[in-house]
Amino acid sequence: MYKLYSLRYMGLLQKSNCCQNWCRTLSRKALAESSILDTNRYLNELVTSGQIDEARKLFERMPHRDEFSWNTMVSGYADLGRLTEARKVFDETPNKSSITWSALVSGYCKHGYETEGFQLFWEMRYEGHKPSQFTLGSVLRVCSVKGLLLKGKQIHGYATKTNFDTKVFVITGLIDMYAKCFCVMDAELLFEEMPSGRNHVTWTAMINGYSLNGDAHKTIRCFRGMRAVGIQANQYTFPGVLTACTAVFDIGFGVQVHGCIVHGGFEANVFVQSALVDLYAKCGDLRSARNALELMEVDHVVSSNSMILGYVRNGFVEEALSLFKEMHERNIGPNDYTYPSVLNCLTSKKYVRKGQLVHCLVIKTGFKGYKIVSNALVDMYAKQGDLSSAFKVFDTILDRDVISWTSAVTGCAHNGFHEKALKFFSEMRNCGVQPDQVITSSILSSCAELALLKFGQEVHANFLKSSLGSSLSVDNSLVTMYANCGCLEEANIVFNSMETRNVITWTALIVGCAQNGKGKESLELYNEMILSGIKPDFITFIGLLFACSHAGLVDQGRKHFDSMVNVYGIRPGPDHYTCMIDLLGRAGKLHDAEKLLNEMSVEPDATVWKVFLAACKEHGNIDLAKKAALVLFKLTPQDAVPYVMLSNMYSAVGKWEDAAAVRKLMKSKSISKEPGYSWLEMNGKVHRFMSEDRSHPKMDQIYSKIGEVMALIKKAGYVPDMNFALHDINDEGKELGLAYHSEKLAVAFGFLYVPQGVPIRIYKNLRVCGDCHAAMKFMSKIYHRHIILRDSKCFHHFREGTCSCGDYY
DNA sequence: CTAGGGTTAG
Incomplete structure (x- = not known):
């Protein structure tokens, strides 16, 4: 079928129909009488x-x-990729010229048979035919398409030696070759130094x-x-320019280019139209994008x-899905580019069924083995x-790339399996796949x-050693990681x-300071952030109120x-209330805390009640404590x-x-305290201690x-x-019990094996x-040691007799 | 005989 979408193409089509009729009605006599020039033209x-088949018939009949x-x-034949037939005619050609050779070389190159193309290219010279600038153009083209930089450079050398390097076809081919091999500087040099005759x-x-090398401004x-x-x-020309506009979201210039396109009469070309749809869609002008799409x-x-x-x-998930459906109805076959986007909008839990349906479609339409589709499915x-x-899909991916691994790693992390995420990351490195910014940030x-x-x-x-430049998300993750590990x-x-x-960067440090006992620094950072024009979000306030x-x-x-609430319009969640009730409660404003608790715009969760209970305990208010405890008995039985x-109170x-x-009530419900344990990491090994634990191999020394x-x-x-x-033993026993709390065992181990400093x-x-806190x-x-203890609430930096939490734990 | 083009997932 002919492609009807180009007006120019249509013009050509009409002409060729005439030609066909002319051919059919042409008698042997008329053919014999026509000049060879005319016949060749037809x-x-x-x-x-x-x-081509009509042409063949005419060719056979030519006297x-x-x-x-x-x-x-x-x-x-060569141009259409019918290379066997091309070769056959080539072999039959009585007087082969450079042009005959070039035609065949070009055909092989164009259709991906670069080895044959190159072989013919050398053979042709061996036979004594000088390549033309067209031949060089063809072999350079195959270097472009296949990214054969070395071969391309050889051709460049040959061109220089034979003075072909002044010919516009050759220079243009070289420019294209270098650019496609990502040596845009070499391409630029040739372009700049081109004596004249750029076409x-x-x-x-x-x-x-x-455009390909990502330099939108130079494009x-x-x-x-x-x-x-x-x-x-x-x-x-236009698709490349439009792609550059899209890359920098320069819709203003994009619209101007659109004007040029209409003016020049190129708006009916599919490549141009696709680039236009993409420009408008990526820049968020979905109406114009849809318009361009409908006009096709x-x-x-x-x-x-x-x-x-x-x-x-x-964020228009429904529109995306309905267009996907429309594609199906209009018999537009999806391809491997279609599925990632469609799958990408089904990542929320409410689309489980739809996700499975699309997976079925992937299989039915034959895109099961496509890595990019499988990666999207894993995600x-x-x-x-x-x-x-x-993981079922992940296991079927044969040649996993960094994106396959990232989908697995972030998938684990998304579901809270962080150790598993680390395992996958290590496995990836063992497979020799280099991490990039995205997976680095995630890990x-x-x-x-x-x-x-x-x-x-x-x-x-490892990231610093790699040649990857940093990115905002890597840096944000680094700030968070170090802050979360107590390394402010x-x-x-x-x-x-x-x-x-x-806002994520600032929030990471605000939260980090708050966790590490630097509340005032948190507040200062917050002010700085506001001054730099960045708006706080939900999480920023959790950090700030925590501080x-x-x-x-x-x-x-x-x-x-x-x-x-009033300036930034953020509805407080349980975490914000927890901080506020903790703050009021610990300051002894129990009634304000209770008032806030009763006024909460969300249902108070167990954490809220727990900090309230702790505040009641701190200030000895048994009545309120009892109330809070009763709620908690129900909430977290x-x-x-x-x-x-409550019992301690x-x-x-x-x-x-x-x-x-x-205590009896607690026992009757067979509730036991969660066992406390402490651990530290040394040389890649984790040493874990329970209270009065004697299982560690170095226990005697500890x-x-x-x-x-203690002495x-x-x-x-x-x-x-x-x-x-513990309660039911004598004082001496009690004292020893205290001395063997898990955190003290861990510190003793640290004193023994972590070098001074x-x-x-x-x-x-x-x-x-509390006793361990005092002891530390x-x-x-x-011992002049810096002891950093991270408990379930925050970091305690013990230095020279004081703790960063200001004993406010 | 003649070089150049658009959309992918984390």
Whole structure:
């Protein structure tokens, strides 16, 4: 079938129909009487309009054939990729010239048989035929398409030697070759130094070269240069220019180019139209995109793909899906570009069924093995929370690229399996796949989540060693990772090195400072952020209010909470209320806290009630505490904390019977305290300790170290706090029990094996015990060690007898 | 005989 979408093409088509009629009605006599020149002209017209078989019939009937007739047939077959027939005619050609050879070389090259093309090229010279600039153009073309830089350079050398390097076809071919091989500088040099005679193809090659290499500004400048010297752009030029406009979202210039296109009469070309649809869709002007799409005379899959992607990127999921459906109804076959976009808009849990349907379509339409489609499927299933389907697809991908691995890694992380994410990342590296910015950012977030400093540092170091430039998301993840691992200094270094920062960057550091006991710095950072013109978001305020509550800044906290709602229109979530109630409660404003709790615009969750209960305990308000505990018994029936807290409150005021009753209730429901444990990481190994744990291979040394430590800090004034000991044993037993708390075992291990001068980093799954907190302050002073303890709430940096939390834990 | 073109996923 003929392509009807180009008016020019239509003109040609009519002509060739005439030609066909002429051919059919032409008698043998008339044919014999026509001049060979005329017959050759018609032969050529048949060939160029794609009617090679008609041309063949005419060719067979021709009484005389000259060089031109033979060459026309060779090039005709070669051009269409019918290379066996081309070769056969070539072999039969009585007087082969350079042109005959060139035609065949060009055909082989054009249709992907570069080896044969090159072979013929050398053979031709061996036979004594000088290649023409057209032959060189053809072999250069194959270098462009296949990215054969080395071969291309050889041709360049040959061209220089034979003085072909002044011919416009050769220079243009070289420019295109270098640009396609991503050596745009070499292309530019040739273009700049071209003595004269740049034609529209030369300009186009340079323009598209810049565009391909991602230099939108030079693309546009070059296009302007072309117009300035009065050379007309055509359907080959515009797509590249439009792509450049799209890349920099310059819709203003894009519209001007659109004007040129209409003016020049090129708006009916599919390539131009597709580029237009893409420009408008990517720039968010979906109406103009849709307009351009509707104006197309053929149903076209590339433009539909662009349109779908435009809908997806701009959040119009339903429109994207309905266009996909429309494609199906109009019999536009989807291709491997269609599915990623469609799958991409089905990543929410509510599209599980639709996701499966599209997966079925992928299989039915034969795109099952396409890596890019499979990658998108992995991502979709993982984001929908169906990891098992995700991995089923992942396992079928044979040649996994960095995007396949990223889909798996982020899929794990998305579902909270951060250790698994790290495993996949390591496996990827073992497979020799190099990480890029996206996966680096993702894996750093997992490190942050797990507070794995060592792993994170390694990823950071490898990233610096790689030649990848940094990106906003990598830097943001680094700030978060370091802050989450208690390394504010490093977080600050990354933060300060960044050229652009967004709300995530600022928030990461605000939260980091708050967690590490630098509440005032958090507030200062917040002010700086506002001054730099960046608006805070939901998460920024969680960090900010957390900072206020840790620093005990009641008025500031109230002010920011108020501005969050009234200035920034952010509806507070449970986390914001938790911070506020914690802040008010710890400051002794129990009734304000209770009032806020009752006024909450969302249902208070267990965390809110827990901080309220803790505040009641802190200030000895048993009535309110009882109320909170009762709510918590219902909300989190298996949580021991409210039982223990309430019982301890009764004990503290001597209400032994009430205390016992609570413990009995707890026992009857077979609730037990979550076992506390502490761990630290050394040389890639995790050392985990439970209270009174004796399972560690170096236990003897650890216990004797504890003996030494306890003796020394007692001499310095430490008094064991029996409130944190178990109840039913004597004082001596209690004291030993305290000494063997998991965090103390971990510190003793650190004293033994972490070199002096290196911080000892300990993690605990629960809140740090009050006695341990006091003891660690003494330890840090007597041993001159920096002890960093991350508990379930925040970081404690113990240095020279003080803690960064200001004892406000 | 003649070089140059548009859309992909994390």
